[in-house]
Amino acid sequence: MYGYPGAAFVDAAGEQLGRDPRRAPGDPATVTLAPGDSAWAGLRYASPGVSGADTAVPAALLVTPPDEREPLKVPWKAGAVPVSGNASSVFLTVLEPGTGP
Template identity: 65%
Template structure:
């Protein structure tokens, strides 16, 4: 009985080794990943390719990506930036484009801020003399062009057409303003622009000054 035990132990050990060898042959790369000591340089890529799962560079579950970092419902208003405020705009008057007894000036608003904002509708306008008194009535709002919402990226502009009959042609009483006040739509604070366009009608027949709604760009 004593002499039979080493034989049985040897047979048992060989059986265990055979079982381990069979498992390694049947699962291949799975055995390499489970046993770091037996892994090889070529086994690592096979394990990665055969085992689905997030890569090292993928964000953890629930982490917002660049496309989803903005809270829902705020993307559009953030992109547009809301209404342009007076402090974010610069105003100037472009060159006269006369025709058929009419004087036509583009009144331009430019976004000088670092954000994108919007303008919509008619700006306000008023002519002032050297002492700051208003000359004539406020310009009438023209319906020649329907209002549209204009998105102004930094540095971009919108313009409104300021037109009136030439006083020399219409015979209206005229005055030469020094300043044109321009108030952006839905704002209360005006921008002051030096007026160099000559006389404007302030009373009498055909004395109306008209202003169109804002359009994209700096003029026609």
């Protein structure tokens, strides 16, 4: 895989909440995974309580691996996310091997 995953917050009906996340600056590299290996990408946004952005609580995060068309549906348990207004941008980092920072 190479680059950034796709991502979208959705409500219980599967409707997208807010805009597509932006790509954070980074240097994409090819990530090769053997069966059972993992890769990750970061997701960041300003705290809605501090930024004043309008919020919603997603039911799930849809994640689409690079070069794929079908998203994986991940239940969202982290509370409200910014969906519009000041500082409402959500950013994704490049895909990296492993399970996270």
